[in-house]
Structure formats: structure tokens, C-alpha cells
Amino acid sequence: MTPEQTKAFEEKVYAFVGKPIYTGPRRGYDDVNSAMIRQWCEVMGEKNPAYVDQDWAGKSTRGHLIAPPAMMYAWTQEGYKVASEGRPTDGQVEMVKFFDSHGFSGSLGTNVDQEYFAEAKVGDAIFEESVIESISEQKTTARGIGYFFETYAKFTNQDGVLLGTQRFRVFKFIPPEQEESAPASDDSLEIPTRVAAPRGQDNKWWWDACDEGKILIQRCASCGALRHPPRPMCGVCQSTEWDTIESTLDGELFSFVEMHHPKFPGYQYPLLVGVISLAEGTRIIANIVGCDVKDVEIGMKLKGKVERVDEKTILPQFYPANN
Amino acid sequence: MTINVSGEAAIAGVANTEFSKNSGVSELELASVAVRDAIADAGLKPSDVDGMTTFTLDNTDEIEIARAVGIGDLSFYSRVPHGGGAATGLVHQAVMAVATGMAEVVVCYRALNGRSGHRYSSGVAGPLLTSDAIHWGWYTPYGLMTPASWVAMYTQRYMHLAENVQDAMFEIAHVQREYAAKNPAAFFYERPFDRSDYDASRPIVSPFKMLDCCMETDGGSAVVVTTAERAKDLKHPAVIVKGVAQAAAADMESMTSFYRPEIARIPSMDIAAKMAYEQSGLCADDIDAAVIYDAFTPIVLWQLESWGFCDLLEAPKFVLDGAMRSDGRLPTNTHGGQLSEAYIHGVNGIVEATRLVRGQSVNQPAKKVNNVLVTSGVGVPTGGALLGRPD
Numbered sequence: 001m002t003p004e005q006t007k008a009f010e011e012k013v014y015a016f017v018g019k020p021i022y023t024g025p026r027r028g029y030d031d032v033n034s035a036m037i038r039q040w041c042e043v044m045g046e047k048n049p050a051y052v053d054q055d056w057a058g059k060s061t062r063g064h065l066i067a068p069p070a071m072m073y074a075w076t077q078e079g080y081k082v083a084s085e086g087r088p089t090d091g092q093v094e095m096v097k098f099f100d101s102h103g104f105s106g107s108l109g110t111n112v113d114q115e116y117f118a119e120a121k122v123g124d125a126i127f128e129e130s131v132i133e134s135i136s137e138q139k140t141t142a143r144g145i146g147y148f149f150e151t152y153a154k155f156t157n158q159d160g161v162l163l164g165t166q167r168f169r170v171f172k173f174i175p176p177e178q179e180e181s182a183p184a185s186d187d188s189l190e191i192p193t194r195v196a197a198p199r200g201q202d203n204k205w206w207w208d209a210c211d212e213g214k215i216l217i218q219r220c221a222s223c224g225a226l227r228h229p230p231r232p233m234c235g236v237c238q239s240t241e242w243d244t245i246e247s248t249l250d251g252e253l254f255s256f257v258e259m260h261h262p263k264f265p266g267y268q269y270p271l272l273v274g275v276i277s278l279a280e281g282t283r284i285i286a287n288i289v290g291c292d293v294k295d296v297e298i299g300m301k302l303k304g305k306v307e308r309v310d311e312k313t314i315l316p317q318f319y320p321a322n323n
Numbered sequence: 324m325t326i327n328v329s330g331e332a333a334i335a336g337v338a339n340t341e342f343s344k345n346s347g348v349s350e351l352e353l354a355s356v357a358v359r360d361a362i363a364d365a366g367l368k369p370s371d372v373d374g375m376t377t378f379t380l381d382n383t384d385e386i387e388i389a390r391a392v393g394i395g396d397l398s399f400y401s402r403v404p405h406g407g408g409a410a411t412g413l414v415h416q417a418v419m420a421v422a423t424g425m426a427e428v429v430v431c432y433r434a435l436n437g438r439s440g441h442r443y444s445s446g447v448a449g450p451l452l453t454s455d456a457i458h459w460g461w462y463t464p465y466g467l468m469t470p471a472s473w474v475a476m477y478t479q480r481y482m483h484l485a486e487n488v489q490d491a492m493f494e495i496a497h498v499q500r501e502y503a504a505k506n507p508a509a510f511f512y513e514r515p516f517d518r519s520d521y522d523a524s525r526p527i528v529s530p531f532k533m534l535d536c537c538m539e540t541d542g543g544s545a546v547v548v549t550t551a552e553r554a555k556d557l558k559h560p561a562v563i564v565k566g567v568a569q570a571a572a573a574d575m576e577s578m579t580s581f582y583r584p585e586i587a588r589i590p591s592m593d594i595a596a597k598m599a600y601e602q603s604g605l606c607a608d609d610i611d612a613a614v615i616y617d618a619f620t621p622i623v624l625w626q627l628e629s630w631g632f633c634d635l636l637e638a639p640k641f642v643l644d645g646a647m648r649s650d651g652r653l654p655t656n657t658h659g660g661q662l663s664e665a666y667i668h669g670v671n672g673i674v675e676a677t678r679l680v681r682g683q684s685v686n687q688p689a690k691k692v693n694n695v696l697v698t699s700g701v702g703v704p705t706g707g708a709l710l711g712r713p714d
């Protein structure tokens with residue numbers, strides 16, 4: 001698309017924001033019942049007696065079975081007739097058709113966020129109301145170029161009590177050209193790991209020791225000055241001779257950040273990174289773990305451990321020292 | 324023999340291309356347009372140019388541009404490394420060339436498809452086969468791999484030591500957006516924001532919100548440097564380069580100098596400031612306006628301290644007293660800066676600083692502007708220049 005065509009396309013597609021997904025609230029085909037709850041829990045491996053054990057639930061403070069909150073979306077699904085008859089036309093169907101007709105035929109559900117406010121018990125009716133809440137600016141992702149759209153659903157019972165809400169995010173994109181029969185690459189099944197430090201002449205020994213659970217600090221063999229990150233020459237006396245000492249990983253936080261955006265595959269969030277002053281006198285960069293960001297402050301005492309963080313990565317991580 | 328370059332060179336022509344998110348043209352074309360227009364702005368012909376300077380990061384070869392624009396023989400070419408830290412380094416190289424007779428007319432340029440091509444915000448993840456890879460390897464496994472994250476680390480430390488830093492960061496972002504809102508060339512023309520927008524803006528890396536971070540831009544900027552003598556007879560009033568310096572302070576890493584005794588300041592810029600003031604005979608009191616590199620809001624604070632406009636840790640107060648505003652002590656980043664005009668690695672800042680001395684800024688302060696400071700990117704080896712009216 002030219003920039004002008006993109007602009008014209010976006011004007012039309014953004015007009016779908018705020019459109020209802022179907023007319024009026026939709027009532028689930030079946031009211032909340034123990035048979036469907038039992039089947040859902042069996043598939044999900046859910047064993048909470050509040051959902052599946054009639055006797056236990058009868059003696060509980062509630063006195064009755066409740067439906068798993070995460071199941072709220074199941075009650076109002078259209079059912080199998082969607083596969084045979086298609087969905088009746090609504091705001092979302094029209095928008096998806098519009099994306100498809102402009103080449104954005106790929107669909108990828110990316111996130112579901114649910115919030116729960118009240119419980120549903122056996123016998124309750126579930127009603128859903130949904131709108132197209134937002135459409136992002138054009139994004140370039142590993143899957144291709146496209147737009148994220150988000151729907152917002154409210155679930156209520158027969159008394160109008162809000163049970164929960166759901167945001168569902170879908171990426172509509174131009175699929176890269178590929179042979180239909182091409183087998184899925186094994187890469188796509190691999191769990192991403194952290195971006196590894198390349199190991200060269202001046203740093204391989206440090207990372208090899210880290211793999212063995214030891215954090216070493218380079219020491220000048222001539223004048224004894226410690227240095228980190230490692231480098232081949234002492235900046236104090238210019239000697240190229242060196243050995244190492246092992247750090248006790250006792251430290252104090254000198255500065256820190258919390259990473260929010262962009263989020264990198266292979267990293268766990270919340271992600272805190274600190275500059276740590278080690279007791280030996282050098283500094284090291286590492287993740288701060290085992291505490292809430294609200295409790296992190298410059299000057300706090302830390303204790304490091306060398307730990308495996310993913311299938312391929314072993315790193316020092318620092319915990320509050322009083323833990 | 325010692326040569327003092329002060330007063331020996333002048334900026335005679337400047338130009339920017341259109342700034343956009345998708346230029347639709349090659350970087351060679353952006354560079355050629357910026358170079359051509361800067362030469363024309365000087366009232367010179369391409370064949371008058373005999374020198375060129377740019378960033379090592381620039382993807383476009385000098386000789387390719389020379390062929391495209393019709394520049395003839397080149398007797399001087401030079402590249403400056405370290406990303407945005409090169410900005411005034413281009414002028415630094417050109418000044419030395421003209422002051423020493425290596426060239427008579429040098430064009431400095433930078434052009435990039437920074438949004439539609441390679442995006443700096445994508446960080447240093449991915450295949451890296453350069454010598455820099457070892458250095459980044461001390462940070463990437465922990466996820467510390469974007470420019471915002473490195474600068475945020477210094478900022479958190481600064482917030483620990485100084486007062487009212489977040490309010491000052493808002494003031495910087497806000498004042499610059501107010502300027503950009505009145506600058507038709509700025510990306511954020513007619514798009515102001517207020518404190519509630521700032522507070523609600525998306526967190527990037529604590530303590531940075533989105534509005535503390537510069538944008539990504541397609542565009543180009545160029546500056547022509549010639550002798551002060553020749554500049555006298557050209558189209559615009561001469562803008563004299565009174566001082567220009569580059570510096571990399573001791574114990575430096577590119578963006579991650581976390582190992583110095585204190586990290587809440589910019590020692591490289593302290594050195595550049597001292598050198599430029601010594602060359603020019605000027606001091607902070609003589610500077611009427613500034614274009615200060617602003618990839619992220621707090622780096623403006625530390626540079627104000629480096630250039631002596633206030634004491635260490637006092638920059639938040641200086642800024643909150645309204646210093647950067649049009650009627651303030653030091654109108655700063657009057658084009659909107661890289662937060663709100665465009666992100667051309669500081670070279671659009673040299674264009675704006677030149678315009679301020681000429682009296683041609685779209686947000687020209689009411690007071691007389693004799694001398695203007697312009698700086699390069701920080702966290703990397705950096706530099707700065709003092710531009711002004713002829714004495």
C-alpha cells in the first residue's frame with residue numbers, strides 16, 4: 001500500500017472501534033449447570049471442590065457449587081454451528097472481512113485478560129455484551145505487518161450483576177508468502193532463552209566459571225588491582241598478567257531500573273536490573289529477584305546466588321540480604 | 324605550534340529534509356537532498372565543496388553523495404564514531420579542516436531511515452558479530468539492552484542524589500513540546516500535552532515514561548562550514564564557530580559507564596565544555612540559548628551542569644525556574660528537540676542553533692541571541708560547539 005492507501009484504509013478500519021459485536025446482550029444457550037462445569041474442569045485438570053464436589057460445596061460457607069470464573073466465556077460461545085453455518089454478521093465479522101479483503105488475512109489471538117467481580121452459581125443465566133474496543137497503529141512483528149484489535153466483553157447474570165470482563169486481543173496481519181505444504185519449522189516450537197553473552201578471548205573464562213557456579217573477579221598479578229568487566233590489561237600498572245579471586249556475592253545496590261517496554265522473549269517480567277557494588281570493591285550488573293519493586297531501594301544490602309534462569313543460561317542473581 | 328580554531332570557521336548553510344515515519348526514498352536520496360539544500364542555503368554551488376564529514380553509523384558513502392549531488396574533488400573526509408555522540412563532532416572535523424586549510428568548504432551530514440529502516444529502539448538484541456558484542460554481553464543476559472534502560476540506570480542514581488528530578492523531566496518534555504507545537508516542521512506540530520498526559524504515558528523503563536524518550540524519525544540534516552572570511556560575503560549572516568570540542572572521559576564504556584565512583588553526571592561533557600570555553604574565551608554567562616542533546620529528558624539536566632549553567636545536582640531547580648522557556652535564562656531546544664521535532668542524531672540541533680544565532684528560529688526568543696551552545700549525544704564519547712555572531 002502507498003502511504004495514501006494506508007491512510008484511506010486506516011480511516012475505514014478505525015471506524016469499527018466502538019461497534020458492538022452483536023446486537024444486544026447475548027444469553028448463553030445453557031444456564032450454569034454442574035454437568036458442563038464437571039466437563040470443563042476435567043479437560044482443564046481443575047480439581048477445586050468448590051466447582052466439582054457437590055457434598056463439599058453443600059457444607060461450605062457458600063452452600064452450593066459455583067462455576068470456575070475462567071469459564072465465564074464458555075457459557076456464551078456460539079457452539080459448533082459456527083463451523084457449519086458461519087457466524088451471523090456483526091461488527092467483528094465485518095471488520096475481519098475488511099481486514100481480509102485488504103490482505104490482512106492472517107489471524108493470531110495474542111492475549112486474553114479477564115477480571116472477575118462476582119461468582120456464578122448453578123442455575124444462573126449468563127449474558128454477554130461485547131464491543132470492538134480498540135485497533136492499534138500499524139505494527140511490524142515477526143509474523144508480518146498488521147494491526148492488533150481488542151474486544152471488550154462484559155458478563156452479567158439474570159439480575160444484572162457484573163460477573164467479570166474480558167479483553168481479547170487479536171493480531172490481523174499480512175501472512176508472509178510461503179508454500180502451503182511447508183512443514184512448521186522446529187524453531188517455532190523452541191522456548192526462547194535469554195540473549196547470551198558472546199564468549200571471546202577476554203571473557204570466556206568468566207562465563208565458563210559462571211556456568212560452574214562461581215563469580216570471579218579479575219586481579220592484576222602485578223599490582224593486585226581488581227577489575228570488572230574483565231579486560232586484558234591493568235589500567236593502573238599496564239600489566240597483562242592476572243589471576244582471579246572468587247566473589248562472596250555480598251553486595252549493595254548502587255542503581256537499578258525496571259524494564260517495561262519493549263518486552264523481550266525469553267525474559268521473565270517484572271524484570272529488575274541493578275548495578276551492584278560488591279564487597280570486594282568492583283561492581284557487577286545483574287537481575288534483582290525475590291522481592292517486589294516497591295521494596296527495592298538504592299543502598300539496600302544484597303546477596304547473590306548463581307542460578308539457572310533458563311535452559312541455556314546460568315547467571316548471578318541478587319536477593320535482598322535479609323531473605 | 325598551537326592553532327586556536329576559535330573564530331576561524333563559520334556555518335554558512337543549513338538544511339533539513341522533510342521529517343516522516345516512512346520517507347519512501349533511500350538514505351542516499353535523503354542525504355543528497357540535505358547536502359544539496361544546505362549548499363544552496365549557503366549560496367554556494369556543489370562544486371565549491373571540497374570536504375565532507377558524517378557518522379561512522381551512516382550507511383551512505385561520501386563519494387556516492389558527491390557523485391549524486393555533483394560535488395567535485397574532495398580533499399577532506401572524515402567520520403566520527405559513537406552514534407549520536409558524533410553530532411557536533413562533524414563540525415569539529417570540518418572546523419579543523421578549514422582552519423588548517425585542508426578544505427575550504429566542508430558539508431557535514433547525517434541521513435537515516437530511522438523509523439522505516441533500522442530502528443534504534445529495537446536495542447542490541449539479535450545477531451551481533453562486531454567487537455562490541457563482548458561489551459554488550461555483560462548486559463544482554465539480564466535484559467539491560469535498550470538505550471532507554473542504560474540511561475535510566477544513571478537517572479535512578481541521579482534521582483537518589485538530587486531533588487525534584489521527575490518534575491524537571493516533565494518540564495523538559497513539556498517545554499519542548501510547547502516549542503514543537505509551534506514548529507510546522509516538527510512531528511508534534513500542533514500536538515501539545517499536559518501533566519496528566521505525561522503521568523499517564525506508557526512506562527518504558529522506570530523511571531522513564533514514553534514522553535521522556537525521543538522519537539524515531541526518517542529524515543536528514545546538513546550543515547556547511549567554510550572560513551569566517553568567506554562566510555562574510557554569503558547569503559546569511561555568518562554564524563561563527565567560537566569553540567568546538569570532543570571528549571571521552573576516563574573509564575568509559577559505550578552507554579554503560581557504570582563503574583565510575585559516581586554515575587549521576589557526564590564527565591566527558593565536562594571536558595568538552597572546558598575545552599570549548601577555553602577556545603572561545605566565553606563562559607556560561609555569555610551563552611544566550613542552547614540546543615542540548617535530548618534522547619531522554621534527564622540527559623538535558625546533566626549537560627546543564629557540565630556547561631556550568633548551574634551546580635552539580637542543581638539542574639532540576641534551574642529548569643523548574645523556567646530557564647528553558649522562551650523568556651527564561653536559557654531558551655533551550657526551541658525547535659522541539661529530538662523529543663518533539665525529529666530525531667536526526669543531533670544534527671537538526673546544529674541547524675536550529677545556527678538559526679537561533681541568525682535570528683531565524685521558528686521560536687526565536689525576544690532577547691538578542693549572540694551565542695548558542697549545541698551538544699552531541701551523551702553516554703557515549705561526546706562533544707559540543709559554541710556558535711555565535713562575529714565579535
